Amino acid sequence: MEKEKTLKIEKIKKGTVIDHIPVGRALKVLKILNIEGDIGQTVSIAIHVKSQKLGLKDVIKIEERILDSSELNKIALIAGGATISIVEDYDIVNKFEVEIPNEFSGIIKCSNPKCITNSNERVKSRFVTVSKKPLILKCHYCEREMEGEEIEENII
Amino acid sequence: MWLNKDIVSIGDFSKEEILEVLERSENMVSYAKTGHPEKPLRDKIVATLFFEPSTRTRLSFESAAMRMGAGILGFGALESTSVVKGETLIDTVRIVESYSDVIVIRHPMEGAARLASEFAQVPVINAGDGAGQHPTQTLLDLFTIKRELGKLDNICVGIMGDLKYGRTVHSLSKALSLFKIDLHLISPETLKMPKHILKDISTKIKVQEHEDLEEIVQDLDVLYVTRIQKERFPDPEEYKKVAGSYYLKTSHLQKAKKSLIIMHPLPRVDEIPVEIDNYPQARYFKQAAYGVPVRMAILDLILRGE
Numbered sequence A: 001m002e003k004e005k006t007l008k009i010e011k012i013k014k015g016t017v018i019d020h021i022p023v024g025r026a027l028k029v030l031k032i033l034n035i036e037g038d039i040g041q042t043v044s045i046a047i048h049v050k051s052q053k054l055g056l057k058d059v060i061k062i063e064e065r066i067l068d069s070s071e072l073n074k075i076a077l078i079a080g081g082a083t084i085s086i087v088e089d090y091d092i093v094n095k096f097e098v099e100i101p102n103e104f105s106g107i108i109k110c111s112n113p114k115c116i117t118n119s120n121e122r123v124k125s126r127f128v129t130v131s132k133k134p135l136i137l138k139c140h141y142c143e144r145e146m147e148g149e150e151i152e153e154n155i156i
Numbered sequence B: 001m002w003l004n005k006d007i008v009s010i011g012d013f014s015k016e017e018i019l020e021v022l023e024r025s026e027n028m029v030s031y032a033k034t035g036h037p038e039k040p041l042r043d044k045i046v047a048t049l050f051f052e053p054s055t056r057t058r059l060s061f062e063s064a065a066m067r068m069g070a071g072i073l074g075f076g077a078l079e080s081t082s083v084v085k086g087e088t089l090i091d092t093v094r095i096v097e098s099y100s101d102v103i104v105i106r107h108p109m110e111g112a113a114r115l116a117s118e119f120a121q122v123p124v125i126n127a128g129d130g131a132g133q134h135p136t137q138t139l140l141d142l143f144t145i146k147r148e149l150g151k152l153d154n155i156c157v158g159i160m161g162d163l164k165y166g167r168t169v170h171s172l173s174k175a176l177s178l179f180k181i182d183l184h185l186i187s188p189e190t191l192k193m194p195k196h197i198l199k200d201i202s203t204k205i206k207v208q209e210h211e212d213l214e215e216i217v218q219d220l221d222v223l224y225v226t227r228i229q230k231e232r233f234p235d236p237e238e239y240k241k242v243a244g245s246y247y248l249k250t251s252h253l254q255k256a257k258k259s260l261i262i263m264h265p266l267p268r269v270d271e272i273p274v275e276i277d278n279y280p281q282a283r284y285f286k287q288a289a290y291g292v293p294v295r296m297a298i299l300d301l302i303l304r305g306e
Helices: A002-006 A026-032 A069-078 A149-153 B015-028 B056-067 B089-096 B112-119 B135-149 B167-176 B195-202 B236-244 B250-255 B274-278 B284-289 B291-304
Strands: A015-022 A043-051 A055-063 A083-088 A091-097 A103-105 A126-131 A136-139 A145-147 B045-050 B071-074 B102-107 B124-129 B155-160 B181-186 B206-210 B222-225 B261-263
Touching: A015 A026, A026 A043, A026 A055, A026 A069, A069 A149, A145 A149, B015 B135, B015 B291, B045 B056, B045 B089, B056 B071, B056 B102, B056 B124, B056 B135, B056 B291, B089 B102, B089 B112, B102 B112, B102 B291, B112 B124, B124 B135, B124 B291, B135 B155, B135 B167, B135 B222, B135 B261, B135 B284, B135 B291, B155 B167, B167 B181, B167 B195, B195 B206, B250 B274, B261 B284, B284 B291
Parallel strands: B045 B071, B045 B102, B102 B124, B155 B181, B155 B222, B181 B206, B222 B261
Antiparallel strands: A015 A055, A015 A083, A043 A055, A083 A091, A103 A126, A126 A136, A136 A145
16 A cells, blocks of 8 residues: 555545556546546546556546446456556455456447447347457457457447 | 257367368268268258358258258248348347258358357358358368368468458468468458468468469469459559459469369459360369358258268
8 A cells, every 4th residue: 555655646435446557548447437527426537657567557546436347347458457446444445457358248349340249130249358468359240350449449 | 069060150160170071071072963862851941041142152052952852941032031121130040940950041241140040049050141251161162172182281272362351261261271281372462361360370371472473373282263353442443453463364374283273262253264264273163063062061960960
């Protein structure tokens, strides 16, 4: 917890801290969590913060909100290596690194317009992680591979 | 292992499984002309759901089913089906599975066969899904090479034409990378093999890219030619210029090995002139004919497990 001392933002009483976000990605993380405008809770954002582990990082603290597994998977896709701390009464009750699942469905849509998942069929998109570094995902249905910005652009 | 197996993507096959299909196909060659004497699939019904027009694939599946004694169920024009009323693929498949023992499907959307296979209780064979997979084409391509050359290892294969959009060449290259093959990819700069496929196959076999067939024709054991489609080029003049450089000429054959085999998934347009049809190296009509024994073997494997 001593690293917290170097931060320019306050500890939170209850909620989620997303730490070790690759520098410059905090706004993207906010976007996929649909945090825009006033959401009725305090959200603190620190961009370009010194980090022992990464050199530089971004940090987000969201009060009164615990992220669900789908949100955590989305964060893993765009901010690999980010750590999540669940805070209750100023104490961290759970801390873990986000991890890209080997297989997942529904979080992003396939970038291939001719993919059956982009038709009127009642089917959720489904992906297999081909590689984590660099991140390459393969559509379970059309087998098209996606990487980099293409993945970010297609997060649902 | 084979009974009720879905045939969706060539990527689902191991090398051993591919070789087993090819071996079974070999046994079917003579029956493809006369019909299997035992009619082993006489109690089975093959449903052909073709949501997209097709000549060779559909006819060769239907011929294969008949040669094995099976019945065939299908629809003619899409206009006469409930698809035009907005019925989903999933619903169509759920209905047709109760009428048949296997569903052969061609669909314009990529991944359609995989989706169908997840809902159907009966096995599903992908007969081409848009620009996606067409595994039985790949199996018949491999069968042609093996039967016409006598081997699938230690050979030099050239694939020429549209390597960017051509689904048959993507699946074929991946399947070839399971064997000991020197692969040469011949295409214009704008129609090169997609990077992710190139990366994948380059880790397994030696692959070289060329822009001119002249550079390599003398070394090839197999030349697989594909059509360069007009619609890939916004400028018709540019199309003529580029496509013309990837037409096979009789002068190429003078340089080539006598044992070379020329293949093409058909239909061809101008990329192989008709005078080449009479050369002993031309095997593309044989290749199309092999669609029947290969599909007979596949139907037998998944409907009877043997």
